[in-house]
Structure formats: structure tokens, C-alpha cells
Amino acid sequence: MATKNIAGIPVEVNEEGYMSDPSQWSREIAVELAKEENIELTEKHFEILEFIRKEYESGVQLTIRKVGKSGIVDIKGLYELFPGGPLKKSSKIAGIPKPASCV
Amino acid sequence: MSAKEEKPLKKVCIICAKGSIEDVYATLIMANGAVMEGIEAKVFFTFFGLDAITKKQMKKLHTGVVGNPAMRMPGGLPFPTLLGILPGVEAGVSAMMKSQMEKLDIPPVDEFLDMITAGGGEIYACKLATDMFKLKKEDLSEHVIDIITVGDFYAMAGGENTQIIFT
Numbered sequence: 516m517a518t519k520n521i522a523g524i525p526v527e528v529n530e531e532g533y534m535s536d537p538s539q540w541s542r543e544i545a546v547e548l549a550k551e552e553n554i555e556l557t558e559k560h561f562e563i564l565e566f567i568r569k570e571y572e573s574g575v576q577l578t579i580r581k582v583g584k585s586g587i588v589d590i591k592g593l594y595e596l597f598p599g600g601p602l603k604k605s606s607k608i609a610g611i612p613k614p615a616s617c618v
Numbered sequence: 619m620s621a622k623e624e625k626p627l628k629k630v631c632i633i634c635a636k637g638s639i640e641d642v643y644a645t646l647i648m649a650n651g652a653v654m655e656g657i658e659a660k661v662f663f664t665f666f667g668l669d670a671i672t673k674k675q676m677k678k679l680h681t682g683v684v685g686n687p688a689m690r691m692p693g694g695l696p697f698p699t700l701l702g703i704l705p706g707v708e709a710g711v712s713a714m715m716k717s718q719m720e721k722l723d724i725p726p727v728d729e730f731l732d733m734i735t736a737g738g739g740e741i742y743a744c745k746l747a748t749d750m751f752k753l754k755k756e757d758l759s760e761h762v763i764d765i766i767t768v769g770d771f772y773a774m775a776g777g778e779n780t781q782i783i784f785t
Contacts, residue, residue: 578723579654580733591736599656601737617651618724 521547533606533613537568540610548608552597556608560596562587564609571611577602578618629658629780631771636785637666639681639715644785645670646730653737661734662771663762664744668751671743671759676727680712731761742766 516535518525522543527535532551534540545564549556556564566585570577579602583590590601597604602614630652634645645661652659669675683689683702689711690697701707716726725733731741743758743765755765775782 576723579737580723580725580729583733583736589736590733594653594737600654602654617647618722 531613534610537571537610537612540568544610545608548610552604552608554597554604554608557596559588559592560608563593563596563605567605568609568611571606571609576616577606577614578616580618625779627652627657627779627781629660629775629777631660631662631775631780631782633662633664633771633782633784634667634670635665637669637675637679639679639712641785642667642670642679642727643719643724643730646727646734647724648783648785649739650730650734650737653734653739659734659737659739660742660771660774661739662742662744662766664747668743668747668753668758670727671731671741671762672753672757673759674757676759679727680708681715683708683711728759731759735761742771744768744771 517528517530519528520526522541524539524541524544526539526544529535532548534544542561545561546556549560554560563582563585566587567577567582570581575581579590579593582588582593582602582605588596593601593605597608602616606612606614630648632645632649634642636642645667649659649661663671669679683697684699686697686702689702724730735741740763741759741761743753743762745765745767748754748758748765755762758765
């Protein structure tokens with residue numbers, strides 16, 4: 516566990532860089548976290564981030580299939596928005612724990 | 619002991635030669651899991667594994683209920699092989715497996731192929747096996763890039779940190 520200064524706010528993150536406390540999350544933090552992944556966030560990104568945060572809060576196990584059925588983006592689009600790891604990267608930027616899902 | 623540097627996996631080439639639910643899904647889950655992690659995935663379907671990418675068969679995969687020592691009743695009791703020979707039992711067990719997987723958000727085969735290819739995974743069919751089963755490109759899922767030889771497949775398996783997995 517470490518404290519990292521993101522967008523001027525001290526944020527608790529684990530050794531892999533996932534935020535420990537999702538309630539600390541803000542849009543400003545998301546922008547900074549996305550930069551570390553070389554992603555520039557658009558409104559579409561934010562729609563997905565809000566969606567997966569909501570799913571996480573309701574205790575649902577996230578899968579790319581669920582995001583693909585959200586009506587926000589299809590799976591191909593999700594891969595384009597978060598290249599090289601759609602579920603992991605979107606979860607990281609959304610400030611929720613690393614998804615423990617194989618699908 | 620000297621510290622060994624771990625280099626991340628870059629590419630997996632997966633071979634599926636069997637057509638039961640569990641064999642096909644092992645392949646699909648490994649392939650999808652790879653692309654989700656940003657690992658390149660190439661999947662080669664051969665012999666009975668071709669059922670998974672054959673339009674007529676892909677929705678009708680079954681799991682073997684005869685001679686399968688790991689098969690158990692829902693309560694955990696052994697599943698008698700003699701029960702498995704009754705008509706409809708294999709279909710019933712297979713339907714149950716599929717419904718259990720659906721609960722875990724594991725999609726049907728065709729949708730799984732959509733997901734893998736959406737992530738950049740590539741699907742191939744074995745030339746020798748398609749010749750043997752008299753299958754043509756048009757009999758196969760539209761996700762199949764090509765019918766290729768073993769040599770073609772090995773040619774794709776080059777490069778640093780590549781693994782070949784036989785499921």
C-alpha cells in the first residue's frame with residue numbers, strides 16, 4: 516500500500532497502482548491515471564468508467580461481456596478505447612480494484 | 619541463485635483438437651483471456667475441434683457422459699456410466715453445463731468467437747482436418763480467417779516469448 520499524489524490529491528494505491536478506496540475517485544484523478552496508461556479520456560471513456568463503477572458498487576463481477584452489453588460500447592470498441600487490457604485498464608482508471616474475472 | 623528476469627508473454631498459439639464442451643471452452647477461455655491481457659492469440663482448430671467453428675455444429679456441442687470418471691451428479695455422487703447411455707441424458711447434462719456457464723457470463727461459442735476476434739485474436743482451421751471432414755471455408759464461422767497447414771501455423775508461432783498450448 517502506498518500513497519500517491521494524483522491531481523494534487525493524496526490517493527491510496529496498491530502495489531499494482533489500483534486505488535484502494537474507490538470513493539476517493541474523481542474525474543481529475545481518472546484523467547491522470549489514464550495518462551499513465553497513455554490514454555486520453557473522452558466522454559465515451561467516462562461513460563464506461565461510470566458504468567463499471569456502478570456495476571462494482573452493486574457487487575457485480577465485471578466481465579468484458581457485461582460492458583459489451585451495456586449499450587455504451589461494443590467489445591471491439593472497448594478494446595479500441597482501452598488498448599492492451601480493456602477490463603484491467605478501465606478498472607484501474609475507474610478507481611476500482613483489479614477485476615478477478617477470467618472472462 | 620541469480621535473479622531471473624521475467625519477460626511477459628507476448629503471444630500464445632492455441633491448438634484445439636477435441637469437440638466436447640470442456641475442450642472447446644478451455645481453448646476459448648484461454649484465447650479470450652490472452653487478448654484481454656494484451657497478449658496476441660492465434661487459435662488453430664483441428665480434428666473434432668473443428669465442430670467449434672463449424673456453423674452447423676458450434677451450437678450443439680456436448681460433454682461426454684460415458685467413460686468420464688469426473689462426471690458427477692449435482693449432489694456430488696458419481697454419475698453412473700450406464701445412465702449416460704440413455705437417450706437424452708447427454709443432451710440434458712450438456713444443457714445444464716451451458717446454463718451453469720451462462721450464469722458465470724461465459725457466452726455461447728459463436729459469441730465467444732465474436733469476443734476473441736473483437737480483441738484481435740485470430741481463428742484458423744486445419745487444412746488436413748477440413749479435407750478429411752469434407753468441410754469448406756463457407757461451412758465455417760465467418761470468424762475463421764483461413765484454412766491453413768500445420769507449417770503455416772508454425773510459421774505464425776515465431777517470435778520472442780511465444781507459447782504453443784495444446785488444450
